[in-house]
Amino acid sequence: CEKTSDGSVRFASGPIDANGK
Secondary structure (H helix, E strand, O other), X not given: OEEOOOOOXXXXXXXXXXXXX
């Protein structure tokens, strides 16, 4: 996975919040 500029963690399914990974 990768961290987006806003601090979320993005997976193949789409942007996911850090608390929702």
